[in-house]
Amino acid sequence: MIRFFGLPLIALVACACTYSQPTALVPDVPEPPAPLENRFDGYAVPEQDESLAVFEDPALEGLRSPALSRFRTEAEFADWLKATRAASEARGIGQMYPVPLPAAPPSSDMAMSVGEPQAMEAAPSEVMVTGSAEPESDSNPEITNNQKAGVDEGGIIKQIGQHLVILQDGRLFVTDLMPGGQAGLKLADRANVYRSSDEDTWYDEVLVSGRTILVTGYSYREEATEYTVLNLGEDGKVTRQATFYISSNDYYSGSNYATRMIDGKLVIHTPIYLVGRGWWDDLEIPVIREWRQEEEDGFRERTELEDGRPLFSATDIWMPVQQTLMPVIHTVTVCDISGVTDTSIPACKATAIVGTETHEFLVTKDAFWLWMSPSGQERARELREDHPHPECSSGPRPELSNIVPSALVRLPVDGSKPGVLGVRGEPQNQFSMDMDAGTFRAVLDWRHRDCGIWVTREETDLTFFDVPLDELGDVLLDTAGGRYFDLPTPGASAYEARFTEKHLVYGAREGWGSWPPSDGETRENGRAIIVPVDAPASPVTVELSHDVIRAERAGPYMALTGYHDDAGLSMSLIDLRADPRLSGTMTLQGRYESETRSHAFNSRIGADGAGLIGLPTVPRSEEAERWWWWSSSSDMSYIAAAADGSLSEAGMIDATRRDPDLPSETGYACEVSCIDWYGNARPIFTGNRLLALINSELVEGALQDGTVTEINRIDLTAPLSEER
Incomplete structure (x- = not known):
């Protein structure tokens, strides 16, 4: 321009x-x-x-x-x-697909803007409430196990003042934690996010900012991600403000969360596939549009913006810096939802860059990070005698020259110019990446270029990567930027990794699943690798009595869960306060972890290192081998951490189990979005209270003589005096 x-x-x-x-x-x-x-x-x-x-x-x-x-x-x-x-x-x-692009939005002073979001502030320091949290605010105390401070992730439960807002079945269930000014639990409101039971829409994530509620869903009828903006009154009643859409294919991810909230602004990544793999990829460039008038049957009439307002035009798209024949327009949209009503659409800004289909992303407070790598088809070549096929399942560690080149891209959330860097290796998910203190870091799969992306080695090869942010620039050089350090193998093919400000910790298991051992089965003991981020060439290895299916930050510790045999779920704490060490291990006899998403884990650890950890479990039954989309009820198990990092069992809150084939005892019926893709159980620590969301129940417990006991319980499906 x-x-x-x-x-x-x-x-x-x-x-x-x-x-x-x-x-x-x-x-x-x-x-x-x-x-x-x-x-x-x-x-x-x-x-x-x-x-x-x-x-x-x-x-x-x-x-x-x-x-x-x-x-x-x-x-x-x-x-x-x-x-x-x-x-x-x-x-x-x-x-x-020959995707047509709209003309540039009228009256736009910036190439990629619909409105003018402000630049984000620097991230504040972290505290030890959840995995990574900010100091609590009066309006929105932090109750989610977020990856990065200052970046709230879309989940199924949030807090506004004295109310918890729970998303299930396309509905918001509001619970008052201080009814009549006294600590307690009372269902304050139940409001449908959907307008009609005929809608083909899935509602998955809720975010809050002040008293504003944002619910994310995907409408297959509209072929768009749906955002409903609502307001929570001081009395706990929900009122709808607006509904708007951003055209996309289904945003859902089995490992990452779709939405973020940063300083009251929605941040979402929308990939636009330019290579067709099937009917679901036949997309148009995203537009943002709203629905205003609703008819009795729930169908809505379009506003005057019938075709929506384009988020960007062709001249706003950054060209690919990599060679790719399966290009994707990676779009990061930031929307200011404050003041949105049913007569307006949010002020949004989109940054778009063409990149590869294979990618992972990390969201920090001021930037959206994309690690983009060639897809499997883009790696293929005709191997000749001078290029023999490597031994992929074992053999020597690949050399740097045999690693596929990738690109690290920084997309600032304020819409300013991106930065790029040529890199090698691939992170397996967002938890394999981190940015802190002006340095981007990652733990990378180190795979030979001629080994397929689905081929795993018997013992995975991993590499530590770091680079100062000022090394990202305008030009993608054909070199491996940053630093690379060989890491010890965790001893198996599938691994879990987490960063803190000072350490990377990872461990592994055989196979990608998290199912418990079958009757009589015994698994190899695992190990935890602790890497000081300031001295990555000096990792420490700690032997464990179980494998690793989960790694989560818990105050000054890294909590690792896994199995050795069919006796039950084991947990170990790695104390990171001084020289890293294994501080405690325990086994929950006859209990098995039932939800693997990061939000299903939570902790409250004090400055002295003592506190509680909560996670959903089920008894030994078919439920213990369930798939991650099942909606059966989980119990909530609690584990106590002492100041020295030792562990002990601290009780359990039981779920009420009902036969799903029988009618509801309360007459409640789900109409829309009746599968809990993101799970339905969460441990909640807020103020000095501990609660558990267990399917359709909210339970409060108290720690008495070292054991959590139930003191109150409400059924979210119970009738309200005024049904909404």
Whole structure:
């Protein structure tokens, strides 16, 4: 985008006379700017060499911009897409959809904006309430086990003042924690987020900011992510403010959360696939639109923004810095939801960059981090005698030269210019990445370029990576930026990793699942690897009496859960306060972990290292081997940590188990979103109280003589005096 500033030049014409004549003012009108050059007009990709992978074939170099650069015109984007499509088809990699792009939004002062979100502030220091939390505020105490301080993750339960807001079945259940000014539990309201039981919509995540509630859902009828903005009154009653949509394919992720809230602003990543794998990828460039008028049957009439307002145009998209024939437009949208009503849509800003389909992302308070790697098809090449196939399941550790090049991209949430860096290796999920104190860090899978992405080694090879933020720049160099340190293998193929400010801790298990051992089965003992982030060449290995299916931060500790045999779930604490050490291990006899998402774990650990840990468990039954989408009830188990890091069992709150095939005792019926994809059990620590969400029950417990005992329980499905 080019802008011309300044006033017309003024020429003063003087007459050579003995008296003064009026001066003629003649504007020097500038010539109109020349049309921007279309770099892909008539561009033809040279013949490709299929003995080379996509990422290294020089024939494809012209389809990327090594320096950060936006597409100049709509026509240039269309011609780039046409050329990339032809190259993809020639190589036999999928079918690309010719995605039309809208024109730039009118009256926009910034290339990628619909409204003007403000820049984010620096992240405050962390405290020891949950895995990573900020100091609690009066309006929204932190009760979620978030990965990063200052970045609230979409979940199923949040707090506003003295009320808990719970999302289940497409409904909000509001519980008053101080009814009549006294500590207790009272169902204050139950409100449907959906408008009609005929809707094909799944509602998964809730976020709060002040007294504003944001509920995220996906509507298959609208082919869009739905955001409903509601308000919670001081009396605990919910009122709807607005509903708006951002077109996308289903945002749902089995490992990451779709939405974040940063300083009252919604942050979401929307990938737009340009290569078709099936009908679900036939997408258009995202628009934001609202629904205003509702009819009795729940169907809604569009507003005057019938087609929505585009979040960006072609000239807002950053070109790919990597060679890719399976391009994806990675879009990060930031929306200010404050003051949104049913007559407006939020002020949103979107940053879009073309990258690879294979990616992982991390959200910190001021940036969205994308680690992008070539897909499996983009790694393929015809191996010849001078390139024998490597031994993928075992053998020597791959050399740096045999690792596929990737790109680390920083997309600031304030919409400013991205930064890029050429890197090697791949993080397995968002928990394999961290940014703290001006340094980005990651633990990376270290896989030979000719080994498929689904091929696992008997003992995984891992690498520690770090880089100062100032090394990210405008140009993607064909080098491995940052530092790389070989890490000890955790002894198995599937691993769990977590960062703190000072350490990386990881452990492993055989296979990707988290199921307990079958009757009589015994598993190999595991190990925990503790890596000081300031001295990654000096890791410490601690032997465990169980494998590792979960790793979570708990105050000054890293909590690791896993199994040795069918006796029950084991937990170990790694004390990170001084020299890392195994401080305690215990086994919950006859109990098995039932929810593996990070939010299902929570803790309250004091400054002295003593406190409680809560996590959902089930008895030995079919429930112990259930899949992660089941909605059966879990119990809530508590484990006490002493000041020295030793562990002891601290009781359990039992769930009320009902036969799901029998009618509800309260007459309650679910109509929409009746599968709890994100689970339905959460340990909650707020103020000096401890509570447990257990399916459709909210239970309060108290720690008495070292044991948690139940003191109050309410059924969220019980009738309200005024049904809403």
